[in-house]
Amino acid sequence: xxIDMLLNKLCLTKSRSIAKIACDKGLVSLxxxxxxxxxxxxxxxxxQFHLYGYEHQIRIDKIPQGNVAKKDATNYYTLLSRKEISN
Numbered sequence: 001x002x003i004d005m006l007l008n009k010l011c012l013t014k015s016r017s018i019a020k021i022a023c024d025k026g027l028v029s030l031x032x033x034x035x036x037x038x039x040x041x042x043x044x045x046x047x048q049f050h051l052y053g054y055e056h057q058i059r060i061d062k063i064p065q066g067n068v069a070k071k072d073a074t075n076y077y078t079l080l081s082r083k084e085i086s087n
Contacts, residue, residue: 001063003030003047004037009064011073013051022051050085057081 001009004019007028013019022028023037028049030039041047041060048057057080064076 001041002037003028003035003039003041006041006060006063007047007049009068009073010076011068011070012049012056012058018051022049027051046080053085055081055083055085 004016004023007013007019007022008016013022019028020037023035023039026034028035028047030041031046032048035047041063043060043063045060046057047060048055050056058077059080060077062076068076
């Protein structure tokens with residue numbers, strides 16, 4: 001699944017377009033490399049992103065097949081770290 005679509009489906013961004021813009025600005029990395037919005041994500045991949053004042057690092061445990069309810073989103077990934085970004 002595309003990284004911009006996955007970030008949106010897992011309720012990590014408010015919209016797919018925000019996820020795409022974040023990728024375009026270099027704020028999202030996949031397995032340590034800057035990710036384009038079209039980058040394919042697989043189970044076990046590590047995603048790091050800088051959004052909403054925090055740096056998040058997650059591991060994808062399962063790729064969703066359809067839409068994901070917000071309450072179920074955390075079943076698909078493990079939060080490895082979350083740090084506030086200081087200006």
